[in-house]
Amino acid sequence: MDDLYLTFAAQMRARYGEKVYKLPVNLPATCPNRDGTKGTGGCIFCGAKGTGFENLSSAIPVREQLEINKKYIGPKYKAELFIAYFQNFTNTYFPPEVMADYTRQAAEVDGVVELCFATRPDCVGDEILTAIRDAAGDKRVCIELGLQSVNNETLKRIHRGHTVEDYVEAVRRVQSYGMDVGTHLILNLPWDDREHAARAAKLVSDLGIDTVKAHTLYIEKGTELAHMYEAGEIEICSRSEYVSRAADFLEHLRPDVSIQRLASRVPNEDAVFCNWGTGWWKIRDLIETELVIRGSRQGSKWRDE
Numbered sequence: 001m002d003d004l005y006l007t008f009a010a011q012m013r014a015r016y017g018e019k020v021y022k023l024p025v026n027l028p029a030t031c032p033n034r035d036g037t038k039g040t041g042g043c044i045f046c047g048a049k050g051t052g053f054e055n056l057s058s059a060i061p062v063r064e065q066l067e068i069n070k071k072y073i074g075p076k077y078k079a080e081l082f083i084a085y086f087q088n089f090t091n092t093y094f095p096p097e098v099m100a101d102y103t104r105q106a107a108e109v110d111g112v113v114e115l116c117f118a119t120r121p122d123c124v125g126d127e128i129l130t131a132i133r134d135a136a137g138d139k140r141v142c143i144e145l146g147l148q149s150v151n152n153e154t155l156k157r158i159h160r161g162h163t164v165e166d167y168v169e170a171v172r173r174v175q176s177y178g179m180d181v182g183t184h185l186i187l188n189l190p191w192d193d194r195e196h197a198a199r200a201a202k203l204v205s206d207l208g209i210d211t212v213k214a215h216t217l218y219i220e221k222g223t224e225l226a227h228m229y230e231a232g233e234i235e236i237c238s239r240s241e242y243v244s245r246a247a248d249f250l251e252h253l254r255p256d257v258s259i260q261r262l263a264s265r266v267p268n269e270d271a272v273f274c275n276w277g278t279g280w281w282k283i284r285d286l287i288e289t290e291l292v293i294r295g296s297r298q299g300s301k302w303r304d305e
Contacts, residue, residue, distance in 0.1 A: 004291045005250050005298035008211055011258035012083075016113060021077050022085040023069040023112070025062055026055035027102060029089040032122065038161040043148075044228070045158060045186075047220035047270070055088055062105040070111060083114040083142075092119040092143070096131040103135035114140040116182070121145050121170035122162045129177045142210065143174045144182035150200045154191040158225075164203075171207050180210040182260070187245045188217050190234040197245040201252035205302060211258040214246060216283065218264045219273040226272045239276040239283065246283075247290040255299030262287050 012020035034042040056065045066084055074080065084106035092099060106115050115136055124143060132141060147167045149155055155163060174181050183204050187197050204212055217236060219226050228234045237245075246262055263280040275283060291297055 003297070004288055005253075006255065006258045008258040008260040011211070016081055018081060019077065019079050020081045020083060020113065021073050021079040022083045022116070023066050023073060024055050025065050025084055025086045025102075025106065026058045026060075026088055027062070027086060027091055027094075028058040029091055029093055031090040031093060031120065033120075033159065033161040034089075038122070039159060041159075041224065043158050043160055044224040045217065045219065047223050058088075062102050063109060066106060066109045066112065070109070074111075080111055081113050082109075082111050083116050084109065084112050086115070086117045088118075090119050090123050091117045092123045092128050092132070094128075096127045099128055100131040100135040103132050107136050107139045112139065114142060116142040116144060118144040118146070118184070120162065121147070121167040124170050124174055126173070129174065129179070133177050133179070140180065142180035142182050144184060144211075144213070145170055145174075146184045147200075148184060148186045149189055149192055149196065150203055151189075151192050151196050154189050154196075157191055158189065168203075168207065171209065175208065181207075182211040182213065183209050184213045184215060185249075186215045186217050187249060188237050188242045190217075190236060194241075194245050194248055197249040198252045201249045201302075204257065205252070205254035209257055211260055212253070213260045214249060214262050216242060216263045216275050216280075217273070218266045218271060218275075221270050221272055229272055236273060239278070239286070242276075243283070243286045243290050246287045247294065247296070250287070250291065250298045251294075251296050251301040253298055254302050257298075259298070 009019065031042055032038045034040060056068060070082060103115060106112060117132070145167060148158065148160060150164055152163050171181050185200050219229050263275060263283040265280045266274060268274050
């Protein structure tokens, strides 16, 4: 709801004058937190499939994946402009020459106006960023960094393998290359509270982040987090508490930061916990209703700090 917060769709329409849709790209990626470089098994919430629930096979070349998805998504949503979205696992965890090839393939697809790479704060070194920048040509680039929490104790508990300080350093490095920065946050991790949600908004606002994704915690079967949940070792806050946290987050967020989501969009069949048994759109609607009840909107408390 654009009068309550800035949606990513509205931001894209303002930038390009028409709707822009993401085309998912699946790379044969892993993660330094899975391959033994920093740890094994990944974060405690990370499943074997990662988050690419609807992706094509990573064996298909990047260019071909984009063309296939464009033929389906373009007519369905009446879109002609697209973002190549490298989504699953750590999409900058490759040698620079491989990264350049993936980037170049995406940049050469007709209709692709931007490239977006989801990754970790510890996987955006200068060689990788240089490779992406040079191969992207005149295409706009966004690097989405998974922060998840502004609480270093929580980051330790979920085995992220990086700190908030690492994230801040990564943001500044990416920005020095003229790239946009996105941030992923989970607002209902068991060790965080409403204060952390507001702190997260303040941090990304102060850093000049361009876009954010606020996720509800999704607990996939078979993960370490699922074992903890089933054993009663952790508690998930109530849906109403999450709504309050998300509303707090929006109130403290700079008004020009776009919102890509306010709840996770994932399949329920592989989950032991997902969105309190309701749809993501219902949670979004509840957050919007909460802002209306408060007489508030995105950024209403941003300058009150």
